[in-house]
Amino acid sequence: MLTFVVFSFRRAWQGFWRNALMSLAATLTMVLMLLLLAGFFILQNVLLASLSYVEQKVEVVAYIENTATQGQVGELVAKIDAMPETASVEFVSRDEALRRFRETQAAQGREDLTKYLEANPLYASINVKLTAPGDLDTVVAALRDEPIVRNVLNIEALVDRVVTVTTFVRTAGVAMVAIVGLIVLFIIVNTIRLAVVARAEEIEIMRLVGASDAFIRWPFVFEGALVGLFGALITLGLLYAAADPLSSAMVGFFNVLPLQFGSLARDTAVIVTATGLGLGVLGSWLSVRTYLIR
Amino acid sequence: MTVSPGPTPSLIDRLTGRGRPVRGDQNVVVLHDVTMRYPNGKEALKDVDLVVPEGDFVFLVGPSGAGKSTLMKLLIRDLLATHGDVLVDGHDLARIPRRMVPRVRRKIGIVFQDFKLLPRKTVWENVAFALEVTGSPRRNIRPSVDRVLALVGLTAQADQVPTQLSGGEQQRTAIARALVHDPRLIIADEPTGNLDPVISWEIIQLLLRINELGVTILMGTHDAEVVTALRKRVVALEDGRVIRDETGAAYHRED
Numbered sequence: 001m002l003t004f005v006v007f008s009f010r011r012a013w014q015g016f017w018r019n020a021l022m023s024l025a026a027t028l029t030m031v032l033m034l035l036l037l038a039g040f041f042i043l044q045n046v047l048l049a050s051l052s053y054v055e056q057k058v059e060v061v062a063y064i065e066n067t068a069t070q071g072q073v074g075e076l077v078a079k080i081d082a083m084p085e086t087a088s089v090e091f092v093s094r095d096e097a098l099r100r101f102r103e104t105q106a107a108q109g110r111e112d113l114t115k116y117l118e119a120n121p122l123y124a125s126i127n128v129k130l131t132a133p134g135d136l137d138t139v140v141a142a143l144r145d146e147p148i149v150r151n152v153l154n155i156e157a158l159v160d161r162v163v164t165v166t167t168f169v170r171t172a173g174v175a176m177v178a179i180v181g182l183i184v185l186f187i188i189v190n191t192i193r194l195a196v197v198a199r200a201e202e203i204e205i206m207r208l209v210g211a212s213d214a215f216i217r218w219p220f221v222f223e224g225a226l227v228g229l230f231g232a233l234i235t236l237g238l239l240y241a242a243a244d245p246l247s248s249a250m251v252g253f254f255n256v257l258p259l260q261f262g263s264l265a266r267d268t269a270v271i272v273t274a275t276g277l278g279l280g281v282l283g284s285w286l287s288v289r290t291y292l293i294r
Numbered sequence: 295m296t297v298s299p300g301p302t303p304s305l306i307d308r309l310t311g312r313g314r315p316v317r318g319d320q321n322v323v324v325l326h327d328v329t330m331r332y333p334n335g336k337e338a339l340k341d342v343d344l345v346v347p348e349g350d351f352v353f354l355v356g357p358s359g360a361g362k363s364t365l366m367k368l369l370i371r372d373l374l375a376t377h378g379d380v381l382v383d384g385h386d387l388a389r390i391p392r393r394m395v396p397r398v399r400r401k402i403g404i405v406f407q408d409f410k411l412l413p414r415k416t417v418w419e420n421v422a423f424a425l426e427v428t429g430s431p432r433r434n435i436r437p438s439v440d441r442v443l444a445l446v447g448l449t450a451q452a453d454q455v456p457t458q459l460s461g462g463e464q465q466r467t468a469i470a471r472a473l474v475h476d477p478r479l480i481i482a483d484e485p486t487g488n489l490d491p492v493i494s495w496e497i498i499q500l501l502l503r504i505n506e507l508g509v510t511i512l513m514g515t516h517d518a519e520v521v522t523a524l525r526k527r528v529v530a531l532e533d534g535r536v537i538r539d540e541t542g543a544a545y546h547r548e549d
Contacts, residue, residue: 201412209424210475212396213392215427
């Protein structure tokens, strides 16, 4: 058994280097395809991140009666916060609301008109961020039932549009990655097949001198894995080199994007390596099989 | 003069005993009533009976397309007969499990007209290849390869690659590779087809010497001069049928 594994690895290593041109072609195709796949995967993730960023902007604002006591407001905040549909609840007092209003006015360079007012005309509010924008109705209904809630700002039309767009973009993104994945599969398997066909004579000789199927197949499978591994490593190297300028460009474009770069890099590395290895092995397995079944 | 050393029916019956290998038998090859029809409908062999006892030297002759190559492919189980029994060293090739096929092939050494050597490997590596890919322990490989290279007279050329060798040396490398498994049978498909007459004789001499060591030889050839000069057993195929099976015969019918 050990002899067999050592033999297969040695033959795979030899096969890879002695057929350098074919190996190079297969590895480069692998790199190109993995880059394509990784590119689409990253794009898909950036899209998803932008979508959740947009979704986080969906905020239910409930205005509170001026008669409400601090205790009542505290109870309401705790109650809404406990709902599974809500991500965060913030209480904005009347004074705070006025301060924020003044800030925005000042930021837009307008004159502060509130100084002509004798009293604060604004209501206190609780601002609720949702876990998912689809839960809008539940949260709005719960807020409307509260006696101290004066009214709830109606944002249904906006939320509907956001949900429609995000659902579409998510589905389209998954479909794109799936299609690209399929194309990558066919091209890589085909390239490896070419590399195997180029050595049909070697396989023929192995068969004629009485090599068992395992001895013919496994060196090629290991060689395919080698192509996949090298391809994945080169791809990851290229992506790593491109990561910094790319992400700074993206941050510049989307302003502040709540993208988890750590986990995305890890996921991409896993996907690229697994795809490379998997397709290398699958490609060789299928290609050699043609010569074994008689 | 038509001598048919054909076996008695009882022998055939015994040899084709279903399934189990026949042990202690002296026949290396037995074909009984073999018909080979290709998927395209062409019948390459028709009702062929052939028994080759151990130690025999058989010339398989006949025009191109007569079925010589098909017969050889049946013996290495590259093809399965449409009908009839093919036994090699007692193994019924239609009935052995797939994983046994490589083991039976190791009992057969095959030599081709085009040598089928790996161009990037040296003579030594080409011969060792046959042992490596069949899982021989590494410590056994060196003595076996050295021994067969000495037998075919290529010890001095061991480190050369095929392109540095003459045609005869390449064919001797192929013969060494065929011998390295200590086969019971050597199948040679036109081994001298690409060689000039002098070199051809060298190869024939080598095969005769191997035959003297007890290895059965089945050689397909068009070389009338060689066949007639050696007076060995001649099996002639024509249009898929055995039309002549004589010992001590010439290439052409002599009556």
